[in-house]
Amino acid sequence: MKRILVHLLLAAVLLPLAARAADPAFNGRWRLDVARSTALDGWSTLDLVISVDGPKVTLHHELTWHSTQVTATNVVDTAQPAVLVNFFRLDQRHMAVYARPKEAATVQAAWLDASRTLRVEALVPLETSQGNTTMRLYDEYRLGEGGTELVLIELHNTRDRALVYHFTKVPEEAAKK
Amino acid sequence: MKRILLSLLLTCSLAPVLRAAAAPATPAREAYVMHFNSDWKIASGLPEKVLLIGLQGLANRTEPRLYIVHAADFPWEITGPLKDFYERKHGVHFTELTTAEEALAHLAQYAKGYVVWDPAVMPTMNVAYTIAGLEDALVVTPALIPLAEKHGLKLIDDLRGRYTGRTDAQIFADAKQRYWARCSHDQLLLDGGQRGDIRIPAIADWGVRQKMFFHELSANPIHAEELALEKQFFSELNPGGTIFGWHVYGKDTEEQHTTLISTYGLKMEGLQSLPNLSFNCQFTFTPGFKFTNHHHVARDAKLAAQDKVYISFVQSDGIGIGVWTKPGRGRMPLAWGAIMGWVKFSPAALEYFHESATPADYFIGGLSGPSYMYPNHIPANRFGLLMKEASDLMAVLDERIFEIMDNSAADGNLGNADLTKETVDRYYANFPDVTGFINGYGPARTRDLRDSRPLISYDYYIDPRRPREEVQADMNELIALNPKRPYFLLVHVRESNDVNSLVGVIKQLNGPVEVVPLDLFMKYAADKKTYTTRYQLPEDPKHFKGY
Numbered sequence: 176m177k178r179i180l181v182h183l184l185l186a187a188v189l190l191p192l193a194a195r196a197a198d199p200a201f202n203g204r205w206r207l208d209v210a211r212s213t214a215l216d217g218w219s220t221l222d223l224v225i226s227v228d229g230p231k232v233t234l235h236h237e238l239t240w241h242s243t244q245v246t247a248t249n250v251v252d253t254a255q256p257a258v259l260v261n262f263f264r265l266d267q268r269h270m271a272v273y274a275r276p277k278e279a280a281t282v283q284a285a286w287l288d289a290s291r292t293l294r295v296e297a298l299v300p301l302e303t304s305q306g307n308t309t310m311r312l313y314d315e316y317r318l319g320e321g322g323t324e325l326v327l328i329e330l331h332n333t334r335d336r337a338l339v340y341h342f343t344k345v346p347e348e349a350a351k352k
Numbered sequence: 353m354k355r356i357l358l359s360l361l362l363t364c365s366l367a368p369v370l371r372a373a374a375a376p377a378t379p380a381r382e383a384y385v386m387h388f389n390s391d392w393k394i395a396s397g398l399p400e401k402v403l404l405i406g407l408q409g410l411a412n413r414t415e416p417r418l419y420i421v422h423a424a425d426f427p428w429e430i431t432g433p434l435k436d437f438y439e440r441k442h443g444v445h446f447t448e449l450t451t452a453e454e455a456l457a458h459l460a461q462y463a464k465g466y467v468v469w470d471p472a473v474m475p476t477m478n479v480a481y482t483i484a485g486l487e488d489a490l491v492v493t494p495a496l497i498p499l500a501e502k503h504g505l506k507l508i509d510d511l512r513g514r515y516t517g518r519t520d521a522q523i524f525a526d527a528k529q530r531y532w533a534r535c536s537h538d539q540l541l542l543d544g545g546q547r548g549d550i551r552i553p554a555i556a557d558w559g560v561r562q563k564m565f566f567h568e569l570s571a572n573p574i575h576a577e578e579l580a581l582e583k584q585f586f587s588e589l590n591p592g593g594t595i596f597g598w599h600v601y602g603k604d605t606e607e608q609h610t611t612l613i614s615t616y617g618l619k620m621e622g623l624q625s626l627p628n629l630s631f632n633c634q635f636t637f638t639p640g641f642k643f644t645n646h647h648h649v650a651r652d653a654k655l656a657a658q659d660k661v662y663i664s665f666v667q668s669d670g671i672g673i674g675v676w677t678k679p680g681r682g683r684m685p686l687a688w689g690a691i692m693g694w695v696k697f698s699p700a701a702l703e704y705f706h707e708s709a710t711p712a713d714y715f716i717g718g719l720s721g722p723s724y725m726y727p728n729h730i731p732a733n734r735f736g737l738l739m740k741e742a743s744d745l746m747a748v749l750d751e752r753i754f755e756i757m758d759n760s761a762a763d764g765n766l767g768n769a770d771l772t773k774e775t776v777d778r779y780y781a782n783f784p785d786v787t788g789f790i791n792g793y794g795p796a797r798t799r800d801l802r803d804s805r806p807l808i809s810y811d812y813y814i815d816p817r818r819p820r821e822e823v824q825a826d827m828n829e830l831i832a833l834n835p836k837r838p839y840f841l842l843v844h845v846r847e848s849n850d851v852n853s854l855v856g857v858i859k860q861l862n863g864p865v866e867v868v869p870l871d872l873f874m875k876y877a878a879d880k881k882t883y884t885t886r887y888q889l890p891e892d893p894k895h896f897k898g899y
Contacts, residue, residue, distance in 0.1 A: 214822050216815050217766050242605075243763045243895060268766045269818075270826055271795035271811040272833060276891070304799060304811050304883045305834040333832035336825040 197227035197253075198290045200322030205342035212340045217268025223325075223342060225316075230254035232284060232293060236263055251284035251295050258282070264299050264312060265329070265340070275300040275307065291318045383417055383631075384458060385435060385446040390423040392550045394471055399493040400452050402469075402477060403500075405553060406484045406491040407455060409560025410462040412630035418459060419446065419631045422554070427625045429677050430701065434628075437704045441638050452496075456503040465508035466490040466500040474551070475523045476511040478543050478566035481556050482531050483509055485563040521577035524567045528581070535565040537590050542609070544568050544600035545624040555597055558629035558697075564596070571612040572604035573899070579612075586616040592737065594693075594723065597624040607896055610726050611760040615899060617734030619723040621693050632698040641703055645750040646711050648869045651787060654804070657876035659837035660864035663827075664873035665854065666790060666810075667845045668719065668755055680851030682710030684858065687870035689755055690715045692745040693723045702749070714869050716790070717746040718755030726758040727775045728888070729898065739782035752787040753870055754779070756807075759793055761894035765813060765846075768895065769796040770888035776800055776807060788874035790842060799883045806877040810844040820853050824860045831862055836882040840873065 207221035215221070217240055224235040235248045247263035262280035266272065278300040285294050293316040298309050311332035318325055325342040386404065391397025404420070411417040419438070422431045438444040449455045467489040469480035480491045489508045492500050497507075515523045541559035543566050545552055559566055569575075569582040595618055599609035613620050649655065667675065668689035675681060676688075694702045706715070720727050722741040730738065746754065756779065761768035769792045771779075779789055780802050789807040791798050796809035811830055814823055830841055845854065858867055868876070877883075 214818050216818055240766060241764050243767070267822075267826060269794060269813040269815060270830055271797060271809070272830070273797065301833070302797070303830070303833045304797065304809070305836050305839065306884050308833055308835075310833070331829065334825055334829040336821070 197232070197286065198318055198322075199227070200318055201225050201227055201232075201293065201316070201325075203347065204345040205325050206345050208341040208343055213338045215265070215267065215340070217266070221265070221340075222345070223327075234295075236265070240268075249282070249295075251282055251293075253284045253286055253293075256281060256283045259297075262297055262299055264297075264310075265338075271304055272310075273302040275302050287315075288317075292316065381416075381442070381444055383419055383438075383444050383446055384449050384455070385419045385421060386449050386455060387421045388423060388426075390425055392546075392552050394474070394549055394551065398551055399471065399496055402481075402491050402493075402553065402556070403496055404452055404455055405556045406481060406489075406560050407459055407463065408628075409485065409557035409630050410488055410490075411459040412557065412634070413462065413561055416444075416631045416634040417462075418449075418455070419444075420554075420627055422627060426554075426627075427552070427623065428554075428627060430704070431627060433677060433708075434632075434701055434704055437700060437707075438635070441703070441707075442635055442700070452499060456490075456499065460490070460500075460503035460505060462488070463490040463505055464488040465506045466492050466497070467508050468492055468494060468497065468510040468512055470494075470512045470516075473511075473515050473523075475520055475568060476515055477551070477553070478541075478568055479511055479515070479523065479527045479531075480509075481541075481543070481553070481560060481566040482527060482535065482564070485560040486531060486534050519577070520568065520570070521575070521581055524569055524578075525581055527567075528565070528585070532565055532585075532588075534563070536563050537588065538593050539564045540585055540589060540593065540595050541566045542568070542595050542597035542599065543624050544598045544603070547600065547602050552625040554625045554627040555623070555629065557627070557631075558596060558633075561630040561633075568600050568603075570600060570603040571609040573608075575603065578603075582612070586613070586618060589616070589618060591617065591734070592619070592741075594619045594621055596621045596626075596629075598622045605764075605896070607759045607762060607764075610724060611729050611896065611898055614726040614729040614760070615731070617731050617738065619693070619721065619725060619738070621691075621723050629697055632694075632700055633696075635700045637699050637703050643702075643706055643715075643748060643750040645715050645752070646709065646713065646869075647750075647752065648714075648872050649875050651752060651785075653875060655872065655875040655879055657838045657879040658864075660866055661831050661837070661839045661841060661861075662873055662876050663841045663843060663858070663861075663865060663867045664870045665843045665845050665867070666716070666755070666870060668716075668757070668793070669846065675851055676705065676708075678850070680855070682712045683851055683855050684867055685712050685714065685869040686845070686851065687714045687716050687753070689718050690749060690751070691723075692717055692742065692749060695745055695748055712869075714871065715749060715751055716753040716755050716870065717742060717749065717751040717786075718757070720756045720758065724757075726760045727756060727779070728758045728772055729760055732778075735778050736782055739779075743783060743785070746786075752785070753874060754783055754786050754789050756789055756791045757793050758791075760898060761888075761892075761896060762794065763895040765794040765815075767794070768888065768892050769793055769809070770886075770892060771798045773887040776887060779807070780805070787871055788878070790870070793844065797886050798888065799886050801878065801881050801885070804878040806874055806881075808840060808842050808874070808877055808883070810842050812841065813844045814846055814854070816846050816850070820857055823854075824857045827857065828860075828862045831865070834882075837864075838876060838880055838882060840877045840883060842873070 469476040541564040792810035
């Protein structure tokens with residue numbers, strides 16, 4: 176009983192803090208600027224739809240390649256680590272590195288830089304030609320001045336070179352179409 | 353480095369031999385040559401080219417009389433070098449024809465009349481080509497009728513108005529009723545490729561010469577009538593028949609069409625732009641010529657793999673489309689997927705490739721069968737016969753490694769390119785003499801090792817547009833993600849990649865890395881199996897589920 180009370184108290188204190196931490200400009204539809212971004216083989220277009228709800232941040236991906244259309248959603252929690260099944264990783268699909276279906280990634284998220292940066296760290300289960308392995312992935316979603324541009328910087332523990340993806344905010348009316 | 357020096361020495365020491373061999377081995381013969389420009393637009397350059405390609409098929413019925421050299425930006429880059437080869441090795445003396453007028457002045461005698469097609473109803477071009485093969489007709493648009501008549505040709509048929517307002521399915525169903533019974537039932541011509549304002553039917557000479565039925569039907573299930581009609585054709589072709597040409601861009605996909613063709617146990621030979629087959633098919637290998645591949649290891653040798661990363665590069669796309677004549681070839685080991693079917697209908701082209709191969713070039717068999725097929729869909733009762741044909745062709749070409757590709761469940765060069773266990777079992781049973789198999793186009797994850805014969809899939813596909821610094825980072829990441837040594841990194845080099853840039857990438861890779869020819873790669877992969885055994889699983893995602 177005491178433990179429940181402590182949790183409720185913590186939640187009462189932390190949730191409003193987390194909610195305050197979110198910059199509302201993150202919310203909305205962001206479209207990948209292919210020309211300014213690291214070459215992303217295997218995907219022609221990418222829309223990232225972000226919605227912040229208290230400590231939870233939903234990162235919804237809409238991708239196309241030829242006639243392939245894929246949607247994938249990660250809901251990260253800025254208040255506590257989460258275990259996400261089928262965590263979606265923006266992959267370079269010409270590499271034989273595959274997600275392991277139904278397996279879980281450990282994911283941590285936090286707001287940084289006066290709430291203008293969302294940091295997501297994940298240990299992602301993968302399959303390669305030598306068997307199962309794990310990639311440590313570090314993402315920063317940085318909101319640009321004016322709230323119309325977003326930069327995703329991604330690091331892998333297995334890659335020396337950062338992946339940098341530039342997004343532009345899709346106006347609300349256009350996003351509805 | 354030693355290997356590179358050795359290669360250079362070999363190249364230098366072989367040069368006098370090649371010069372000595374330059375004298376024609378067969379008696380001199382006369383032929384005509386035309387040079388085509390790049391204008392394939394329906395509204396401008398296409399009608400005359402359609403006429404000339406059809407004329408080529410008629411003129412080349414009994415002898416190789418007309419050869420076409422295409423522009424530098426044409427998909428098949430070898431038409432110029434191959435003309436030189438015919439001059440040098442077969443003693444062909446070419447006389448240049450510069451206009452359609454000139455061509456008809458010399459070659460109209462091989463036509464008995466003309467058939468008119470309507471550029472406003474594009475499928476009539478293919479119906480006209482079918483008629484051309486059957487009736488020895490020149491294929492003309494209304495604007496070219498005076499030219500045909502000037503050379504004494506009379507009207508055989510006029511398609512204007514016959515098919516106006518009718519669907520492709522209706523047009524080719526009607527043409528089937530009229531002409532199919534008299535056409536070849538061993539071969540069919542799928543004259544697809546580009547849509548919109550251009551067409552490149554450079555293979556039409558072959559279809560006319562062989563009296564094939566031309567069509568442009570879709571294998572896309574959303575075009576139910578066209579699909580049903582195409583299935584009728586396939587079911588009426590003789591067993592082991594071949595579909596020449598290529599699917600129609602925008603109507604269906606390469607994956608759909610190749611899946612459908614494979615389902616009937618038929619063979620696919622691309623592309624619709626492949627030129628000069630009516631000429632090429634009439635030359636055999638030069639006397640005394642024998643294919644000698646640049647093997648680097650004896651067939652039964654066993655090699656000990658070291659704790660390092662072994663990388664091998666493969667260029668599997670149509671060899672004549674690729675980087676063969678571009679600078680850089682020979683600077684690093686590269687395996688080439690030669691088109692085995694050319695033994696039968698374009699032997700000089702294969703001889704040209706072998707003659708000009710450097711010690712770094714290594715030929716492999718494929719693709720999936722005696723021509724392009726998707727093996728997961730080949731009927732069990734056709735598999736053995738087809739693979740016997742492939743195996744025999746490999747023996748002629750002195751090839752020991754076989755390449756497999758099944759993109760039936762993929763989307764372009766991505767997605768599921770894996771083989772079922774049943775398919776893998778069949779390959780091991782039907783190719784007892786190969787050193788090993790490779791699989792995929794984009795990356796794939798079918799892997800096996802049986803009787804010291806590995807089956808390895810591509811771990812990486814290099815898009816020619818991908819920045820080289822990202823290619824380097826990708827390959828280093830694969831090396832990091834596969835930490836056991838040896839690691840076997842098989843790389844597919846897409847058709848137009850620049851070899852020189854790849855040499856630069858290799859220099860920047862991490863760790864003990866060795867780039868080896870594919871036959872050595874397979875031998876090392878047979879020694880230490882650090883890769884998993886895997887086949888296509890029922891739960892793996894499939895973009896197209898088949899018919």
